Amino acid sequence: MLHLLIIVPMASLVESPLNNVSYEKWVYPGLLVLIGIISLIPVLYRDLFDFRIHKKAITYMTLAPISKLKLIIGILVSAILESLILVIIGLLVLFFVTGIILNWGDYLIIFGFIIIINTLVGSFITTLALLAARVFSFIFILMIFFCYVLFGSGIIVPLDIFPDQLRVLIQYLPLNVMIHELHLVIFTGVFHWIPLSILVFIIFPWTYINSEIFRRELNQ
Amino acid sequence: MEASVTLKKVGKLFRDKTILAGLTFGIEKGSIVAFVGDNDAGKSTLLKVLAGLENPEYGSVFIHGLDIVKRRKDIRHMIGYVPLEPDMDPWLTLEQNIRFNGLLYGVDNSTISNRIAEYSSRLDLFDFLHHPANSVSYGNLKKSTIVRALVHDPTILILDEPTAFMDAQSSRQTWDLLKGLRKAKTIIYVSQTLSEIEQAHDRILVLNKGKVILDGSLDKLLESTLEFHQFQIEFEELPDELYQKLSTIPTVVTPSRMNNIFYFYGRSRKVFFQVLKEAGDTLMEDLDIKKLGLRDLMDSEFVRKGLD
Numbered sequence: 001m002l003h004l005l006i007i008v009p010m011a012s013l014v015e016s017p018l019n020n021v022s023y024e025k026w027v028y029p030g031l032l033v034l035i036g037i038i039s040l041i042p043v044l045y046r047d048l049f050d051f052r053i054h055k056k057a058i059t060y061m062t063l064a065p066i067s068k069l070k071l072i073i074g075i076l077v078s079a080i081l082e083s084l085i086l087v088i089i090g091l092l093v094l095f096f097v098t099g100i101i102l103n104w105g106d107y108l109i110i111f112g113f114i115i116i117i118n119t120l121v122g123s124f125i126t127t128l129a130l131l132a133a134r135v136f137s138f139i140f141i142l143m144i145f146f147c148y149v150l151f152g153s154g155i156i157v158p159l160d161i162f163p164d165q166l167r168v169l170i171q172y173l174p175l176n177v178m179i180h181e182l183h184l185v186i187f188t189g190v191f192h193w194i195p196l197s198i199l200v201f202i203i204f205p206w207t208y209i210n211s212e213i214f215r216r217e218l219n220q
Numbered sequence: 221m222e223a224s225v226t227l228k229k230v231g232k233l234f235r236d237k238t239i240l241a242g243l244t245f246g247i248e249k250g251s252i253v254a255f256v257g258d259n260d261a262g263k264s265t266l267l268k269v270l271a272g273l274e275n276p277e278y279g280s281v282f283i284h285g286l287d288i289v290k291r292r293k294d295i296r297h298m299i300g301y302v303p304l305e306p307d308m309d310p311w312l313t314l315e316q317n318i319r320f321n322g323l324l325y326g327v328d329n330s331t332i333s334n335r336i337a338e339y340s341s342r343l344d345l346f347d348f349l350h351h352p353a354n355s356v357s358y359g360n361l362k363k364s365t366i367v368r369a370l371v372h373d374p375t376i377l378i379l380d381e382p383t384a385f386m387d388a389q390s391s392r393q394t395w396d397l398l399k400g401l402r403k404a405k406t407i408i409y410v411s412q413t414l415s416e417i418e419q420a421h422d423r424i425l426v427l428n429k430g431k432v433i434l435d436g437s438l439d440k441l442l443e444s445t446l447e448f449h450q451f452q453i454e455f456e457e458l459p460d461e462l463y464q465k466l467s468t469i470p471t472v473v474t475p476s477r478m479n480n481i482f483y484f485y486g487r488s489r490k491v492f493f494q495v496l497k498e499a500g501d502t503l504m505e506d507l508d509i510k511k512l513g514l515r516d517l518m519d520s521e522f523v524r525k526g527l528d
Contacts, residue, residue, distance in 0.1 A: 056307035060368075063272060064324035065296035219274050220292075 003097050006156055007031065014158060021187050028100050029110050029182050030155035035090035036083045036114045037121050037149055041142065043079040044122060048129035049138055052217070062218055069211040076126060076207070080118045087114060106186050113182045116200060120174055121149075123206045130213045154179040174199055223282075224249040224376055224406040225270060230279035232265055232430070239265045241430040242279065247423075249375075250403040254417045255410045256514070257427035263410040264304060264380055266427070270408060271301035271378045283376065297325055300369030304380040306361035310354035314345070314364040317353055318371055325372035332371055339367040342397050344390070358385035366394065370401075377401065379409040383416065395420055414514045424514070438514060448473070450510050451492055454481045456503040469494055480505075 011023045051058040061071060095101060102110075124145070132138035151157050153175045159167050170176055177195050184190045223246040232240035239262045247253050255263045268274045269281060272288055272295065281288040283295045308317045315336060322332035340346045343363045348356050353364075362385050369377060382398065383391040398407055399420060411417055417424060418438060426434035426441075434441050455462075458480040466482060467475040471494060473485040486492065492509065 051309070055310065056303065056305070057309045059273065060301070060303065060307050060321070061324060063296060063299070063301055064321065065293050065326070066324060067293075220272070 003031070003094065006150075010156060014161070024098060025100055026158070026183065026187070027156060028094070028098070028102070029106075029113075029186050030179055031094065032087055032091060032110055033114055033117055033179065033182070034149065034155050036087045036118050039083040039086035040079050040118055040122050040125060043082050044075070044125045044129055045138070047075045047079070048126055049132060049135070052130070053133065053135075059218065062220060067211070068214045068218075068220075069208060072126065072207060072211045072214060076119065076122050079122055080115060083118055084111070084114065087111075102186070109185050110182070113178060113185075116196070116203075117175065117178050119203050120178070120199060120206075123203060123210060126210045127206075127213065130210060130217055149175065152176075154183075174202070222249045223247065224251075224284060225408070226282040226285075228280045228282070230269060230276045230281055232262070232269060232274070233277050238430050240269065240276065243430075243432060244279075245425070245432060245435065247406060247408060249406055251422040252398070252402055252407045252420055253409075253423045253425065254421045255408070255425050255427055256412075256414065256417060260429075261427040262430040263427055267301075267378050267380050267408070267410055270376075271299055272296065273301065297372055298375050300372065300374035300377045302362075302365045302369045302377070302379040302382060304384060306353075306358060306365050306385075308353035308361060308364065308368075311352060313350050313352055314356065314360070315349040318364060318368045321368050322371040327372050335371050335373070336367060339370050339397070340364075343367065343393050359387060359390055362386060363390060363394065366397070374405065376406045376408065379407070381411055381413075382409050383411070383413065391416070418514050442513075448485050448487055449489065451484050451486055451495070452481060452506075452508040452510075453495065453499070453504055454506040455499070456480065456505055458482060458502075462499065462502060466495055466498055469498060 007024065007027055010027070014023045047058060058071075062068065091107075125142070128138060128141055128145075132141070149155060152162075152170055153173070154171075159171055159176070159180075162170070171180070178199060181192055181196060184192070225247040227243050227245055230240055230243045231238070243266070255266060257263050265274070269276050270288075272292060275289055283298055286295050288295055308314065309320075312320065318336055319329070319332050322335070323329075327335075336349065337346075340349055340363075343366065345360060345363045345367065348360045348364075353361060356364075362383070366379070366382065369379075377398075379398075383394050386394060395416065401407065421438065423435070423437055424441060425432050458477060463475075463477055463482065466472065466484075469491070471486055471488075471491045473487075475482065475484040477483065482495075484491075484495070489509070
């Protein structure tokens with residue numbers, strides 16, 4: 001559906017965004033990332049919002065002799081694993097729809113990036129799910145975030161289209177940096193360690209902060 | 221006797237409202253202790269504090285001598301908690317829910333299987349173990365939360381309305397199980413079913429506005445009121461003048477009426493004859509005398525003012 005409703009019409013609007021690569025090929029890794037992000041949302045919503053606010057199943061789990069940090073990491077890792085399975089299914093569907101196939105090394109790089117991006121986005125959704133007390137505020141903020149992912153992160157819409165002032169503002173956002181680096185690695189072979197390392201390093205304190213938010217929200 | 225749970229000036233606030241007001245008491249190991257009280261008395265909050273689900277704002281709770289806040293990790297495996305509302309993952313089966321929680325407590329799979337088999341057969345839950353949690357009745361969900369709380373073999377079992385949503389037979393099975401665990405485990409529970417409390421307790425704590433106002437066994441609590449009886453006389457017609465006249469008899473305590481029925485308490489059966497004498501020729505349809513029980517004790521006016 002994503003391919004038919006967004007990629008096909010966008011392909012007729014956007015010319016080659018990078019290194020003479022066709023738009024369909026350029027958008028392909030981003031599309032897999034997008035599938036990964038979308039599939040994260042229901043799992044984290046269920047485990048950290050619904051099971052905390054409504055069904056209370058996670059509240060009971062906090063009585064077990066394991067730390068909140070381990071619980072948060074466990075939920076995040078299981079959500080990422082579930083999303084990777086859905087990405088693999090999406091990859092197979094995309095193969096039949098577009099016929100695009102990359103080499104094994106590229107797929108490994110894409111999956112590596114999806115794991116890092118999903119951990120970052122997952123940490124954001126975790127923070128949101130833990131802080132939101134009402135389903136309305138959770139969905140509202142998530143929709144704004146999703147609009148940004150769809151149109152402002154460089155996954156579907158190349159940043160070259162944006163006005164210079166806006167592009168300068170959004171190109172340094174973590175997700176934009178990751179997507180830009182992913183495109184660079186896949187289509188030009190250029191790999192920058194430093195921005196990626198910074199983003200990976202952010203994940204650790206963020207996960208810890210999430211566990212503290214969880215502890216405070218539960219008043220434990 | 222060795223204390224299983226000790227509270228020292230435990231207080232809990234919700235915004236500017238006091239939920240628990242500096243509670244200090246101990247609970248003996250292996251005893252069954254019931255908390256009773258009106259709605260909003262702080263019973264469920266107290267259970268959550270004892271279970272470690274919520275921290276007190278001030279004061280300390282000790283489980284087998286260990287501070288519940290500072291030694292949280294050491295205490296977790298000692299406590300089993302049954303919440304009021306079943307809180308299972310709706311997409312997993314009852315067995316998967318119970319097993320998952322057992323694994324979180326580090327219990328091995330075979331031990332979990334044995335305990336699930338033992339407790340679910342005693343609670344007649346076996347046939348439902350493989351059903352998803354969202355497809356079984358609340359009564360069976362409640363039973364499965366009891367099995368879940370027991371799967372890691374805690375020494376203290378804390379239950380919020382242990383037989384809520386259950387039919388008569390399930391309630392009986394649950395109490396048979398819980399009474400069987402007496403001595404081996406300390407059982408602390410909250411219930412609004414006073415007949416259950418009368419049957420199963422070593423000690424009753426009556427809570428009112430976050431304070432313990434009565435504490436002891438039922439016999440001890442009723443000691444001061446055991447001489448009292450509750451009388452009930454149904455007249456064919458009870459005019460206001462007669463009601464006023466009967467109410468002013470000095471030995472009649474806390475009189476009240478409902479339509480043509482006159483209720484009162486009295487220290488001896490003699491009071492009854494005094495009332496009959498005052499009633500004179502007024503036609504009566506029914507008479508009833510009963511000994512006071514926990515229900516009467518829980519009568520708020522009764523608890524706060526006493527009979528004298």
